[in-house]
Amino acid sequence: MTPANEPAAPPQPTAAAGEPGAGAAPGRVILPVASGAQTLAAVGALLRGRRLQTFTAVGVLTLGTGIGLLTAPILGRMVDLVAGQRGAASLTVPMVLLLVVAVGRGAATGLGSALVARLGETVLAGLRERFIDRALNLPLERVEQAGSGDLTSRVTGDVTLITRVVRQALPEFTTALLTIVLTLAGLAVLDWRFLAAVLLAVPVHVLTVRWYIPRAVPVYAAHRVANGALQHQLLDSVGGVRTVRAFRLTDQHAKLLESRSREAVDLALRGIRLVSGFFSRLNLAEFIGLAAVLVTGFLLVGNGSVSIGTATAAALYFHSLFNPVNAALFLIDDAQSAGASLARLVGVSDLPAEEDPADAARPADGSVRVRELSHAYASGHPVLDAVDLEVRDGERVALVGASGAGKTTLAKLIAGVHRPTGGSVELGGADTRALGPAGVRRAVTLISQEVHVFAGPLAEDLRLARPGATDAEITAALARVDALTWVEALPEGAATVVGEGGHRLTVTQAQQLALARLVLADPPVAILDEATADAGSAGARTLEGAALRALEGRTGLMVAHRLPQAATADRIVVLDRGRVVESGTHAALVAAGGSYAALWSAWSDSRRTGAEEAAVPRPREA
Known part of the structure; x- marks a missing residue:
């Protein structure tokens, strides 16, 4: 903080919304924010020392997802048995298999999710240690220029957000991604034409993501910076309350708090509007894909290419994609917030360390x-x-x-x-x-x-x-x-x-x-x-x-x-x-x-x- 009895630092140019520095208080030069490439490189460096843990977590989660995909073919087989009037006894084995699949999928998915969460926590702990080590060794002049709110918001709000995403969103996102990939492979195994029908929904998904990400990234980045500026203003106003009252600056500080709060709220509302538009487009993609699969199944069953059970399995496969696709794309929302926060942590942890002279002098006394x-x-x-x-x-x-x-x-x-x-x-x-x-x-x-x-x-x-x-x-x-x-x-x-x-x-x-x-x-x-x-x-x-x-x-x-x-x-x-x-x-x-x-x-x-x-x-x- 600039001492109360000294002139404040000069105003510095601030960035446009979405850029590092957007929303920063005048006169503050916020700490750097890493680029996407720098953030990925930092995470990759932390993962390289944990290859076995990474492969084990992904392998167990893949196994659980693969076991779960057996549900649709078994249900399709049951439809064929009923259509062929094979009797109730013929359903015993499929029913037992469904039970085994449910238990096996639950156990493997639960273990895999735990391993993924543990891996994420381990990587986050390493990044957090790097951040704290660098933050504690930053030049005090640099910290004062940024303001206490900037560094405080990174070590509190940003770390809390990333921790929540790692514990909750990361396992869910990994499971959803594996489910999508393996389900598409299962559709191709049933009949390549089912896969082609499903792919009709892909352009809508791609266009939705391309519409969402360029708008969401600047909003979330600016929102994190605005929150940092708001927190800094709160620390200034509350910490210096006696000075504020003594010099009758209450109204001025109240206006500053209102301005910073309004900026943070406006950015949050922009994010909510983006999410609403995002999901309305996803609903359109679901309609196009399911309609295409049902029409394809009707035509293929009509010409004898596939059985009713196979068409049923294909429809169930696509229907089972609703939640994973929505979850994966919805978690982009969390991923953008976490990515913005992660970039702020990496931006500090990658700052060059203060270098001491190779042959540093020593003071002879206390003069x-x-x-x-x-x-x-x-x-x-x-x-x-x-x-x-x-x-x-x-x-x-x-x-x-x-x-x-x-x-x-x-x-x-x-x-x-x-x-x-x-x-x-x-x-x-x-x-x-x-x-x-x-x-x-x-x-x-x-x-x-x-x-x-x-x-x-x-x-x-x-x-x-x-x-x-x-x-x-x-x-x-x-x-x-x-x-x-x-x-x-x-x-x-x-x-x-x-x-x-x-x-x-x-x-x-x-x-x-x-x-x-x-x-x-x-x-x-x-x-x-x-x-x-x-x-x-x-x-x-x-x-x-x-x-x-x-x-x-x-x-x-x-x-x-x-x-x-x-x-x-x-x-x-x-x-x-x-x-x-x-x-x-x-x-x-x-x-x-x-x-x-x-x-x-x-x-x-x-x-x-x-x-x-x-x-x-x-x-x-x-």
């Missing part, structure tokens, strides 16, 4: 040096302009300034979230380009006011920062940030499940966990981006003390929301309109009477006014 650093979200509108800053190893520096001064942008450039438009950043004497993305992540840890509590035992949440951390190290980290007391008071201590579905933590407690992770990760440089802003007055004071202890022994940069926190720093750097305008200790800057002194005076006056108002006696109510 930070910024030279002529510039950055602009929109061309011609710099957020930072030729900033120079040096931070000594172990020094604590507070970045202060009015909203939009460039504090958060500077912090993110040092942390490697954004790439500078100009200038350079050095960590421990090494340029960040020589360190590589992985080297920067090892050297710098950034904690913002938006922290996440991972679902699971609290101790495992902390071990994400250091997987091999011992219980003693976890206890020490919690104690260092003043969290040990309340953690030990939890029902199961550090083993208590927190996060989604677990014990709910307060804002202050969640931030303390983030600071404990910082202690365990032990980077040479730590950046706190307004990490105490959402905690309230009492919580902020607790976190400020915890933050100072977490920064001990390392270089610290604090984007200070509360000036008392800035006052505890070794040095304060004041930014204004993307430039460093003052630098020095709290006492020196207050004495200088410049920008920082004005900010401190305004802060002190607001605190004093608030205290005086709180001290005024309130009249008693009757």
Whole structure:
């Protein structure tokens, strides 16, 4: 997300409906969507390692379908026996065979469907792992450009849709396809003229699919993107509800939500209209095919070419195609939705990995040096302009300034979230380009006011920062940030499940966990981006003390929301309109009477006014 106190990224061109990017919010560059060839190649690569499982699943399903096709010839034989007045006893064997066919078909089809579903789940799991691996290693700048809704909708909505299709539609589609192929072969065995009659319906099916697919693919692709844009807007509006209310942006956000919702609904209705037209054409194909088979059977029985039983079997064969054909073609609807979602997953999983230099440098210490650093979200509108800053190893520096001064942008450039438009950043004497993305992540840890509590035992949440951390190290980290007391008071201590579905933590407690992770990760440089802003007055004071202890022994940069926190720093750097305008200790800057002194005076006056108002006696109510 673009920080609230920094300029938003510039609007980017959006694609037309149906193209990647359609429906995306202005200023968002959504993550890539794979082409059809790329998607098939990705699925093929996952299947190649499971050939035996694939052949077994398809083989068992083919066997079950083939057994089921014996029903029509047996029924046709029974018709011939009745027509020939062979007596009731002659029907015993066919009846037993029908029972055996039903049992055999049910068992083989059930097993085959289970094997196909298992194969699909296995392939989906592999794709999901690739997606998560790549998503977790995407450059943070790329994720911010796309917006949180885009990535969230892929990992939730798209994965859910594909999972449903794999579990339900894939076995049904495979069975339907095999039934169609084997039934057509059975018709040819009965008499090639029956097959020719059935093929009269094929042009209608082909034209129906050719009419449907070109219209459905763009609609479903655009619908997925529109849902992503809607989800992003919901996250923005709900997550920033206090800011929205404070700046009286409620109506604007309501209109944006209405617009995004209307776009998603309109695309869904277009899809429903396409499906209705799709099935009306299929009904025409069924009429043409069945009429052709019945006329052919009448003529062939009339000239003695086939028996009544054979003509009956042919009619039953075609009638048995109704459900498989409709199912296969109807499942194209699900296939289009799943295909659009699959392309969105593959688009992310096929992104090239971040490459580190072959001979990556290593920082010598925790010093930070910024030279002529510039950055602009929109061309011609710099957020930072030729900033120079040096931070000594172990020094604590507070970045202060009015909203939009460039504090958060500077912090993110040092942390490697954004790439500078100009200038350079050095960590421990090494340029960040020589360190590589992985080297920067090892050297710098950034904690913002938006922290996440991972679902699971609290101790495992902390071990994400250091997987091999011992219980003693976890206890020490919690104690260092003043969290040990309340953690030990939890029902199961550090083993208590927190996060989604677990014990709910307060804002202050969640931030303390983030600071404990910082202690365990032990980077040479730590950046706190307004990490105490959402905690309230009492919580902020607790976190400020915890933050100072977490920064001990390392270089610290604090984007200070509360000036008392800035006052505890070794040095304060004041930014204004993307430039460093003052630098020095709290006492020196207050004495200088410049920008920082004005900010401190305004802060002190607001605190004093608030205290005086709180001290005024309130009249008693009757």
